[in-house]
Amino acid sequence: MTLKTIGIVGAGQMGAGIAQVAACSGFSVVLCDLDQAAIDRGLSSIGNSLRRLVEKNKLTSEEAEDVVSRITTGTGINRMGQCDIVIEAASENEAVKKQIFQSLDRQCSPETILATNTSSISVTRLAAETSRPDRVIGMHFMNPVPVMALVEVIRAMQTSDTVFDSVTALAEAFGKVPVDVTDAPGFVANRILLPMINEAVFCLHEGLASAEEIDTVMKLGMSHPMGPLALADLIGLDTCLSIMNVLYDGFKDPKYRPCVLLQQKVDAGYLGRKSGRGFHSYTNQTNSLSILTGRNHPFQRCSF
DSSP states (O other), X not given: OOOOEEEEEOOSHHHHHHHXXXXXXXXEEEEEESSHHHHHHHHHHHHHHHHHHHHTTSSOHHHHHHHHHTXXXXXXXXXXXXOSEEEEOOOSOHHHHHHHHHHXXXXXXXXXXXXXXXXXXXXXXXXXXXXXXXXXXXXXXXXXXXXXXXXXXXXXXXXXXHHHHHHHHHHHHTTOEEEEEEOOTTTTHHHHHHHHHHHHHHHHHTTSSOHHHHHHHHHHHHOOSSOHHHHHHHHOHHHHHHHHHHHHHHHOOGGGOOXXXXXXXXXXXXXXXXXXXXXSXXXXXXXXXXXXXXXXXXXXXXXX
């Protein structure tokens, strides 16, 4: 199965990153979102990322222009019918994702593969919302997408071997390392990562140490490139809470209960870098890509 045109639903941090990687790999990309402002922000993010690559002599200006020329945009999903695969990269909300998959199922050719970038939600349940469950699959990229090598390729219970093989090959064509993962709450990456972050929040909530000190322990003691609370701020505390709730609801195990402090931060609107405040303050925000691509990065594949 040859995949040439890549559709992406959602022009946020993840969707824009996937669009950039696909276009850099020579694919035609259709990037859509609900409104033009979101698309403009996504294109701006891609442009800034490409400029950094040009400045580092990893791309020429002409190559960067070619990348941008391969990306077309639109509001809504009416242009997804021309795509060989559509990757949904909307917010981590199951009801929203189900609605998107229902719409894509109506809009797209019966041959189109529908993939989700969900970081925790059941791919099997999303597949059941469509008339093509065998052509639905999870394709969980790590953040930031242009930097991180891992892609979790998640088989729904219904996913066909042909679709799995095609999506695995696509991830490799993107220059990524695909890992075959069975559908379960949190998959592998977030089933391990988010409980660690949640435990760091418990340490802060119980007054064991300050946020800065907790992050220092993990950076210097475990060689993590950034501490768990700073990483939570980068992911977004609302996303962290959503994933913990998926784990808690999915396994019915109290070890996955979200810390009350995490819930309170989200209730207060302290969502991390995107709101300017989380476990740390970001009055002078440092670009997250530069943090994750700096020196001394022995744990680069730890992202979410």
